[in-house]
Structure formats: structure tokens, C-alpha cells
Amino acid sequence: MSAVTTLEPAAPPPPAFRRRSKLERTLSNAAFWRGLVGLLAFLLIWQAGGFLHTSLGLEVPFFSKLPAPTAVAGAASEVVVQSGYWMSWVESVKRVMAGFLIAQLIGIPFGLALAVNRYFRDIFFPPFEILRPIPPLAWVPAALIFWPTNEMSIIFVTFLGAFFTIVINVLGGARTIDVRYLRAAQSMGANQWHLFSRIILPGTLPSIFTGAAVGMGITWNVVLAAEMVSGGGSQSGGGLGFFIWSSYMGGSMEHIIVGMISIGIAGYLSSALIRVIGERVMPWRRAF
Amino acid sequence: MVTTVPPSAIDVTDTATGKSRVELKNVSRGFGDEWDREEVIKNLTFEIKPGDLTCIVGPSGCGKSTIVNLVAGYDTPESGEILLNGSPVRGPGKDRMVVFQETALMPWQTTYDNVVFGPLLRGEGTRAEIDKEARRLLDRVGLGDFKKKYPSQLSGGMQRRAELARALINKPLLLIMDEPFRGLDAMSRPLMQEFFLRLFEENRRTNLFVTSEIEEAIFLADRLIVLSNRPAQVRAIIEIPLPRPRQFHMMNSPEVFEIKKQALEILHEEAMKSFRGQAARGDQGRAQAHP
Numbered sequence: 001m002s003a004v005t006t007l008e009p010a011a012p013p014p015p016a017f018r019r020r021s022k023l024e025r026t027l028s029n030a031a032f033w034r035g036l037v038g039l040l041a042f043l044l045i046w047q048a049g050g051f052l053h054t055s056l057g058l059e060v061p062f063f064s065k066l067p068a069p070t071a072v073a074g075a076a077s078e079v080v081v082q083s084g085y086w087m088s089w090v091e092s093v094k095r096v097m098a099g100f101l102i103a104q105l106i107g108i109p110f111g112l113a114l115a116v117n118r119y120f121r122d123i124f125f126p127p128f129e130i131l132r133p134i135p136p137l138a139w140v141p142a143a144l145i146f147w148p149t150n151e152m153s154i155i156f157v158t159f160l161g162a163f164f165t166i167v168i169n170v171l172g173g174a175r176t177i178d179v180r181y182l183r184a185a186q187s188m189g190a191n192q193w194h195l196f197s198r199i200i201l202p203g204t205l206p207s208i209f210t211g212a213a214v215g216m217g218i219t220w221n222v223v224l225a226a227e228m229v230s231g232g233g234s235q236s237g238g239g240l241g242f243f244i245w246s247s248y249m250g251g252s253m254e255h256i257i258v259g260m261i262s263i264g265i266a267g268y269l270s271s272a273l274i275r276v277i278g279e280r281v282m283p284w285r286r287a288f
Numbered sequence: 289m290v291t292t293v294p295p296s297a298i299d300v301t302d303t304a305t306g307k308s309r310v311e312l313k314n315v316s317r318g319f320g321d322e323w324d325r326e327e328v329i330k331n332l333t334f335e336i337k338p339g340d341l342t343c344i345v346g347p348s349g350c351g352k353s354t355i356v357n358l359v360a361g362y363d364t365p366e367s368g369e370i371l372l373n374g375s376p377v378r379g380p381g382k383d384r385m386v387v388f389q390e391t392a393l394m395p396w397q398t399t400y401d402n403v404v405f406g407p408l409l410r411g412e413g414t415r416a417e418i419d420k421e422a423r424r425l426l427d428r429v430g431l432g433d434f435k436k437k438y439p440s441q442l443s444g445g446m447q448r449r450a451e452l453a454r455a456l457i458n459k460p461l462l463l464i465m466d467e468p469f470r471g472l473d474a475m476s477r478p479l480m481q482e483f484f485l486r487l488f489e490e491n492r493r494t495n496l497f498v499t500s501e502i503e504e505a506i507f508l509a510d511r512l513i514v515l516s517n518r519p520a521q522v523r524a525i526i527e528i529p530l531p532r533p534r535q536f537h538m539m540n541s542p543e544v545f546e547i548k549k550q551a552l553e554i555l556h557e558e559a560m561k562s563f564r565g566q567a568a569r570g571d572q573g574r575a576q577a578h579p
Binding site for chain 2: 178180181183184185186187188189190194198199202203205282283284
């Protein structure tokens with residue numbers, strides 16, 4: 001014998017939600033405040049380390065040679081009003097963008113061709129795999145000799161930094177597309193071009209953006225190093241890498257750190273840009 | 289052991305589409321070279337009658353998916369032939385639609401775009417006609433309000449229904465379902481089975497349904513084809529005498545119990561063979577069946 005008691009579900013309360021602005025949501029997010037605490041703690045320890053040295057005369061390893069955040073902020077406030085500093089930004093961004101975009105333009109079709117055509121892969125993959133492990137900076141001397149201007153050499157080396165990563169990501173992404181998508185499309189009457197444009201291309205997009213994000217990071221690494229190596233003479237015209245190098249030559253630690261932080265910000269902004277574009281281009285990845 | 293029960297009187301209202309006959313004649317397919325060869329299907333012969341729902345059941349790893357690939361045209365038999373309404377199957381085509389395991393909706397397209405994909409690609413009819421048909425089918429499968437959602441935003445059951453709509457809009461002569469309800473939870477699975485039955489019973493489109501669940505097979509099918517262990521051969525053909533429309537309570541009848549017992553005996557016997565075969569070959573690392 002069993003007794004079953006059924007209960008009618010209670011009527012749900014009327015929704016009391018109001019769509020909150022992005023700022024409101026950020027401010028009420030505990031993770032945001034934890035991040036802020038981490039950042040402030042970092043600055044505080046840095047400042048305290050410098051204080052021990054300057055005010056108490058203690059020899060603190062590393063901190064003794066490090067200017068305090070306040071000193072860096074002071075230098076930064078002088079620097080940001082100078083056009084030279086912003087020219088360094090413009091120069092570096094131009095080089096990063098040139099190298100990065102050329103790498104995308106060549107790398108994406110090349111990677112897709114490797115993925116879809118066996119003969120193409122058989123021929124071009126072995127030389128690609130031999131060139132790939134060579135660090136981009138190892139190309140700098142050869143590039144300086146080969147290309148007529150320093151500018152072209154820097155862009156070339158920047159291009160190499162992103163190119164290999166992009167190709168490997170595109171190739172991997174296109175090769176791991178679920179065969180069932182291709183089969184389903186074939187059953188529905190897709191020809192080779194449809195399979196490529198409707199399945200392989202959208203199916204590879206996530207990998208294209210992964211490659212872009214990683215490639216962008218490498219591009220900033222490479223451009224900075226290349227600017228330092230090739231020097232910022234009248235011909236190649238500065239850049240953030242040269243800004244740091246000339247600050248080093250001028251013996252200004254504050255300016256070195258301003259340059260370093262500038263690069264951090266530049267790298268962050270370019271990754272954020274790629275993320276925003278990625279979310280636009282791949283709305284299904286945003287879906288929950 | 290072949291149990292033959294006279295088929296139930298089926299009211300087949302003959303419409304132009306969906307009443308097609310599929311024949312497999314001495315179909316063989318193996319993989320590997322002559323030194324390391326695995327026969328997956330050997331001289332497989334059976335028939336799918338027009339308007340029937342035929343279930344293929346067999347021990348796991350027996351070659352059910354290979355049969356699906358061959359009938360769908362993704363793979364070609366090494367010998368023998370597969371006929372659809374008398375003409376041999378060559379390559380994939382819109383006359384045979386597959387509903388895949390775990391669903392294969394394109395993740396980058398909305399539910400609606402997935403459904404209209406085939407007709408738009410082939411340029412069949414005007415945009416308005418395709419749109420009308422897609423909306424009708426999406427409403428029919430209960431996804432009228434989910435047209436703009438991406439597959440990842442749908443539940444497992446909804447994804448299966450969306451995939452059914454995507455297949456049906458192409459008006460296939462044969463619907464091939466490869467363990468379509470695998471991976472659904474215990475609540476959604478019977479719901480999907482019942483939903484699918486009603487859909488099938490509406491117009492009785494010839495259906496090849498692959499499953500490893502014997503109860504599911506009995507509940508859905510007109511005929512059960514029980515396969516042997518690899519290489520797959522027909523061990524038994526069992527007619528399911530249950531009337532349509534099918535209801536869950538029919539599963540409690542003594543007939544069903546008897547069918548289930550017989551089928552399970554065969555399957556168990558075959559599974560044991562497969563198990564022994566694997567154990568014997570284990571040290572060569574060639575165990576093929578799924579765990």
C-alpha cells in the first residue's frame with residue numbers, strides 16, 4: 001500500500017529583476033574587487049620596498065635599484081605629454097599590425113590549404129616544420145641584410161612571429177572538424193565548395209581566433225626585441241622597444257618602467273580587441 | 289533461431305514519398321590490409337520494407353555504424369550491393385537522411401539555419417516556400433520558439449528534435465537513425481521515443497533505426513534485425529506484432545516479454561563470443577569493440 005501526496009507547485013513570484021548596467025554588474029562582482037585588491041597590494045609592496053631603501057637606508061635586494069611607483073608615475077606624467085612617446089606607440093602599433101595582418105592574410109589560406117589538400121600538405125608541410133622551430137629573433141640578422149630597410153626587416157620578423165602560430169592553429173582546427181558535419185552536409189547536397197565555405201571555414205573560426213590571440217602576443221614580443229636590436233635610428237624611427245632601449249642608454253630606470261608598462265597596456269588592448277572581434281564573428285560561442 | 293510472427297495488419301496509406309524499399313545483397317566491408325584485416329560485415333543480406341520501421345540491434349562493435357555509413361553512402365561496400373527502390377546507392381544523397389549519434393547540428397548555425405540548410409543549398413523552391421516549410425516543421429517538433437537559438441542553447445531532447453526537422457525538410461525516401469537517443473537522460477529518452485513514434489506513425493516514412501537498446505527497438509520497430517558479432521550477419525529477424533499507434537503499456541504484454549527474452553538470448557550469446565574473441569586477441573592490442 002502506498003500513499004502518494006501530490007502538491008501543486010506554488011505560483012512563482014512576479015519577477016523583480018531590472019536589467020543592470022554593465023558598470024553596476026562590475027561593481028557588484030566580488031572577483032572585480034579581489035582583482036583590485038591584488039593590484040593595490042602589488043603597488044603597495046613595491047612602494048614599501050622602495051621606502052625601506054630611500055628613507056631607512058636599508059639594502060633591500062632588487063628594490064634598491066627600483067624606482068618607487070610614485071617616481072614611475074611622476075616620470076609617466078612627464079612622458080605622456082611629449083609627442084615622442086606617442087610616436088613610439090604609433091610606430092610599434094604600425095609594425096605589429098603590419099606583421100600581424102600579413103601573417104593572417106598568408107597564414108589562414110596557407111593553413112586551410114594544408115588542411116584540405118593532401119598533396120599540398122605533403123609538399124609544403126615538411127619545409128614549414130623545419131622553419132617553424134627557428135625563433136623569430138634568430139631571423140633578425142639575416143632579415144637586416146636581406147631587406148632594403150630596417151622597417152621592412154622589423155615587419156618581416158614580426159610577421160614570422162605570428163605566421164607559424166597562426167598556420168598551426170588553422171591547420172589543427174580545420175583537421176579536427178567533426179566528420180559528421182561534413183557528412184550531414186554531403187547528404188544535403190553540398191559540393192566541395194559548400195563543404196569548404198559552409199563547414200570547414202566556420203568550423204575553423206575558433207582556431208583562427210585562438211591563433212590570432214597567441215600570435216598577437218608573440219608579435220609584441222618580437223617587435224620590441226627587433227626594435228631594440230635594429231636600433232631606432234632616423235631610418236627606423238623609434239617604437240616602444242627603442243623607447244626602452246634609449247631610456248636604458250640615458251640611465252633612466254623610471255622611463256624604462258614606463259616603457260615596460262606601456263607595452264603591457266598595448267598587449268592587453270590588442271588581446272581585448274581580438275576577443276571583441278571574436279565574439280562578434282562567432283555569436284554561437286557567446287551563447288550559453 | 290529465427291522467430292517469425294505474421295506482421296500486424298498495417299494501414300499503409302500510399303503517398304508519393306517515404307515509401308521506399310531498401311535491399312542489402314551480400315554486402316561485405318572490411319578494413320585493413322591483407323596482413324592485418326578486420327572483416328566488419330560479411331555477406332550481409334536483408335531488406336527494409338516500404339513504410340516499415342526496421343530496427344537493427346546487435347552487440348556493441350558489431351558493425352552497426354558501418355552499415356549506416358554504407359546505406360547513407362559515406363562508405364562503399366567491397367562487394368555486394370545496396371539498392372534503394374531498385375537502383376544502387378552511390379554516394380550520399382538527400383534521398384537518405386541520417387540522424388546522427390549525439391546529434392550533428394552545425395554549432396555555428398541557429399536552429400532555423402540548420403533546418404533550412406539543405407533546401408537553400410540546393411536552391412529548391414523560393415526562399416518563402418522554404419521558410420514556410422521550416423517553420424511548419426519547427427512548430428511540429430515543438431521548437432517554434434527556438435528558431436534563433438544555437439544548438440548549444442538547446443537541451444539534448446530539443447537538439448534531437450531539431451535534427452529530425454533538419455532531416456525531414458529534405459523529404460528523404462529513407463530516414464536513417466544511428467542510435468539517435470543515446471546520451472539522453474532517463475527522463476527525456478522515453479519522451480523522445482514517444483515523440484518520434486508519433487512522427488513516424490503520421491506518414492510512415494521508411495526508417496532504418498540502429499540501437500543497442502532492445503526495449504527501445506521493440507517499442508519502436510515493425511521488424512527487428514538482430515545481428516551477430518563481427519563480422520556482422522543476420523542472426524534473427526523478429527516481427528513485432530504490436531499494433532500502432534504504440535503505447536508504453538504494450539511493453540508489459542507477455543508477447544513483448546517473450547520477444548525480449550529471445551532477442552536477449554541471441555545478443556548475449558553474440559556478446560560472449562565477442563568478449564572471448566577480445567580476450568584471446570587482447571595481447572595483440574586489437575580489441576575493436578567499445579568498452
